[in-house]
Amino acid sequence: MAPGTPGFTAPEVLLRNEVGPAADVFALGATIAYTATGRPPYGTGEAAAVSYRTVHEDIDLAGVQPELATLIRQCVAKDPAERPEPAAVIARCAVDSALATDAHYRSVARDAEPEPEPVPELVPDPVPVPVPGREPETVPTGPSDTTPYGGPDDQRRPARTGRRTGWLAACAVALAVPTTVWLLGEQDDQNSGTAPTTDATVSRPATTGPAGGPPDHIVNDRVSQDRWTLSDDSAQAAQGIGSCDLASYANSSPPMDLQSSVSHTTGSDTASVSLRPKTAGQGKRPAPYYVSVGLRPPHETDRTTGRPLASVSKGIGFTSKPFDMYSQWSSGGTIKLKYPDDFRAHFGNRTIDAIPVSDDRGDWTVVFYHVEGGPTKYTSVVCNGFHA
Structure with missing residues (x-):
């Protein structure tokens, strides 16, 4: 049994059950990719196959505009240390208001x-x-x-x-x-x-x-x-x-x-x-x-x-x-x-x-x-x- 949703769960969570803010940033990047493309970020199929691609292969960003694709790739870096901090993602997106109580x-x-x-x-x-x-x-x-x-x-x-x-x-x-x-x-x-x-x-x-x-x-x-x-x-x-x-x-x-x-x-x-x-x-x-x-x-x-x-x-x-x-x-x-x-x-x-x-x-x-x-x-x- 593996934690999380295949294709959205960070490699370190799948391999070592290491959770933290960096894993959330990975999930955010995968979610943005899914929103931008309409496709599962690491493909479809058996859960084990999707999780394998998440750990070892690149995310699917075909057709995504370059600036957004760059941000997504940084969020889903295999090494959690290479992912941006949440505050940096917010700054990159120029967010100045809440996503709540709409x-x-x-x-x-x-x-x-x-x-x-x-x-x-x-x-x-x-x-x-x-x-x-x-x-x-x-x-x-x-x-x-x-x-x-x-x-x-x-x-x-x-x-x-x-x-x-x-x-x-x-x-x-x-x-x-x-x-x-x-x-x-x-x-x-x-x-x-x-x-x-x-x-x-x-x-x-x-x-x-x-x-x-x-x-x-x-x-x-x-x-x-x-x-x-x-x-x-x-x-x-x-x-x-x-x-x-x-x-x-x-x-x-x-x-x-x-x-x-x-x-x-x-x-x-x-x-x-x-x-x-x-x-x-x-x-x-x-x-x-x-x-x-x-x-x-x-x-x-x-x-x-x-x-x-x-x-x-x-x-x-x-x-x-x-x-x-x-x-x-x-x-x-x-x-x-x-x-x-x-x-x-x-x-x-x-x-x-x-x-x-x-x-x-x-x-x-x-x-x-x-x-x-x-x-x-x-x-x-x-x-x-x-x-x-």
């Missing part, structure tokens, strides 16, 4: 029961979400601390504890992109339609509301009660785990089949947002559901200098153009946004560009808004965030 896995596990308070735990295999990065071309300016947020919608609404969200990191070609994924039930198909031909943000007409399509933008005209904060627990905070209080809006109606992700790599100027209907391409395209995504920095931003101020951010921050979340129905459903490129702040007739993430360190709040009318008629339906 809402997608909790929604699958809870089987329609009320969502419990999250407990940090190990999660299933990570889901890679490759997001191409690009640097902003300019250093934009942002909102001023002295500008009031007023109007009929500027009333403070009672807040409730919202959906607690964690982070999911994936190591692909030695680069891990932390993401958070929400999965919200099902929604029936409604009306048919034709999806646009592009797979990213598309140009949309400046209309006054959903009757003729979404407005060109939403206005930053209110004090937002939606706020994501990093966990007070030091262990969770070190993993980038936090929670979001989503303000209670009487007329909010979240889409029941929305899957979305938010990603940011610590130290970078950018963030990425992706979303898609879970049932994209199945049956008739549903009636339009217009969404605008808002990213709010931790602090108010001076509109003239583009530098963060000392005061806490009050408004909804920088927002994307509203769009129909079902617009890519026939081509996979995914819509991708890049921050700061695809985001602006709108104050009446004035529009300013988004600031780079690295300009304002702290807790960033990410909110999905349901646009139900003109530029001032929108409600928050999903809330998340990240720590920069």
Whole structure:
């Protein structure tokens, strides 16, 4: 009898039952290889034959990109002393967030029961979400601390504890992109339609509301009660785990089949947002559901200098153009946004560009808004965030 799973158990464990962190690194390397190739890392067959190949032969990395293949080979070195330390693997993958407490896995596990308070735990295999990065071309300016947020919608609404969200990191070609994924039930198909031909943000007409399509933008005209904060627990905070209080809006109606992700790599100027209907391409395209995504920095931003101020951010921050979340129905459903490129702040007739993430360190709040009318008629339906 041999310990462990054939093909994933380190040679020293098979030969001498020597266990330790180096054996875990070997298993990690074999798991990454299996994830990258879809094939057992040391082939198939009898357990003894697979274990023999694990001890004496090379791992199967055919088709794996060179940079990732190099990391895997180092992890599965026959000599445990030649394998990298776990901290070195984390550094090579640029991991800066936890793989735990992801809402997608909790929604699958809870089987329609009320969502419990999250407990940090190990999660299933990570889901890679490759997001191409690009640097902003300019250093934009942002909102001023002295500008009031007023109007009929500027009333403070009672807040409730919202959906607690964690982070999911994936190591692909030695680069891990932390993401958070929400999965919200099902929604029936409604009306048919034709999806646009592009797979990213598309140009949309400046209309006054959903009757003729979404407005060109939403206005930053209110004090937002939606706020994501990093966990007070030091262990969770070190993993980038936090929670979001989503303000209670009487007329909010979240889409029941929305899957979305938010990603940011610590130290970078950018963030990425992706979303898609879970049932994209199945049956008739549903009636339009217009969404605008808002990213709010931790602090108010001076509109003239583009530098963060000392005061806490009050408004909804920088927002994307509203769009129909079902617009890519026939081509996979995914819509991708890049921050700061695809985001602006709108104050009446004035529009300013988004600031780079690295300009304002702290807790960033990410909110999905349901646009139900003109530029001032929108409600928050999903809330998340990240720590920069």
